[in-house]
Amino acid sequence: MTAIAVSPPRDSPSLPTQARWAVTDTLTIARRNLLVWARVPAYIVFTVVQPVIFVLMFRYVFGGAIHVPVKGGYVNFLLPGIIAQTAAFASFGTAIALAQELQKGVIDRLRSMPMARSAVLAGRLVADTGRMTVTILVVVGVGYAVGFRFENGALPAIAMIVLAIVFGISICLIAAFTGLAIGDEESVQAFGLIWLFPLTFLSSAFVPIYTMPGWLQAFANNQPVTFVVNTMRALALGGPIEPNLWKSLAWLAGIFIVFAPLAVRAYKRAA
């Protein structure tokens, strides 16, 4: 029998039911977002092809001119940096998609429905994490094809990828806030470029910081992307991890503590 009983229940659902809905609604939204992503070739090109081009360009165009004191040469130095940047750039998708949904009224519709309030943001982050993971694995694969090797064993290699993903999620949170707060697709995209490009390039991701002028070193040595990239590099290639790891975790925790509530507030107030 196909009874479609939608008559709303008289009372509020119990707490366990609400908790279950929070999970299933998040997964439904995540599945929807991944489906959209898979349908639009341009999204796939942007998220996968762009980092691959970066790998090839830096490896073969700039790589010859950049000398680094690292086992395996520049390609080993480069890959953790590119992976961190790839993770950070996944946030463009987060911000743009939320701004679009806001503009089109999709968020209004979802907020007027009896679904879990947390699911739109959580589902977005889950989908973007999945998307980011795929891209990172593609970059690692391309890296291997052009000479990159993990030099420090399998577990640290996995830890490096996990750190990159957590870093990416933290940037996605910032992007979720800006996407909902700005609410206009083009502005959101431009804004993302303005802060993400400098932040990832003015770091240890692509070149050793000691090659930069002194005033720039002061910034590059003390910003989160550098701490995260240095930690990732140590995990991938060996070497001391500790100071950079603690500083990375402190920054990531700080970003979560500040931007998770901001993003949630922007969602609740989205107009």
Next chain:
Amino acid sequence: MSQNGTGSQAGPRSQAGSGPAILVEHLTKSFGEVHALRGIDLSVPRGTVLGVLGPNGAGKTTAVRILTTLLRPDGGRAVVEGHDVVREASAVRRSIGLSGQSAAIQIELTGRENLEIIGRLYHLSRRDSRARAVELLEQFDLTDAADRPAKGFSGGMQRRLDLAASLVGRPQVLFLDEPTTGLDPRSRLGMWDIIRSLVAGGTTLLLTTQYLDEADELANEIVVIDRGLVIAAGTSAELKGRVGGDVLEFTVPDRSRLADAVRTVAKLSDGEPHVEDGTGVVSVGVGGSGSEALVQAVRALDEAGVETSGLGLRRPSLDDVFLALTGHAAEEEDLGGKRRRGRHKATETVERASL
């Protein structure tokens, strides 16, 4: 709307006794300096259609956003199906459907996928979501296009899909915010048919529109909102009664004689003639005198030697009502009170016409 499709259980639909489906008391909302709602009152009995009529920026959308729990009011009270929209927002959300001004669908996904996902978010089982989607695609004449991405749909189809999405949860109260804005005339008529069939199925409907004929066509009761206040309420017939009977209308092909024509018909009526800017259509309320006024007008215009075309009597439209109530036309106002006046008092236009 097929309440009994595919063995579905409609069940008793009212859950909060016999009060109105929507009750609004002295609702206020401001955005900084802009007072979007300045204390409105509404009451919508179950199973009826309320048309909320007003120009852009009148406060229609703000009212809908408060009633659908998207926005908190500054003051006053709003109750939907017996639940307060602030304190019992989640109960309200279980009773309502919302279709906004733009098609809030995922255009990359197919019509079927859109509806199934909404079904899942209403916590229907996978199978029930699928069945409900089939049912709605059928009802909204989208079955043939069901498995194509909505991107390729026409504007009318996208709006139908959007409306279908708002019905997945079988709402008792449906909010349609300007459902036909931007649609071509044919899609608009199609949308009207769909809305009529929903109402026939017992759904309570609050519909905002800036099209006067739309409210006239669909609503049992109409409230006219201007600058955050209800300035008139009643049935379409009652509102038209405010204009006082029939309207005499004609055009003057020779624009240089417009002033003479206006002067001539002004003598026949207590009301002041209006001249529409672009078209030069002259209209004047002639009260209950109807056909007598028509004969007099023909005679007087003939004596004055003014040629007219399309001279006739018509029942007043809500446009006339809006003009009578506010002194300005309905579709000409921007948010923030800046006003581009589409119609002027006939005397002003006449002065310009005779220059």
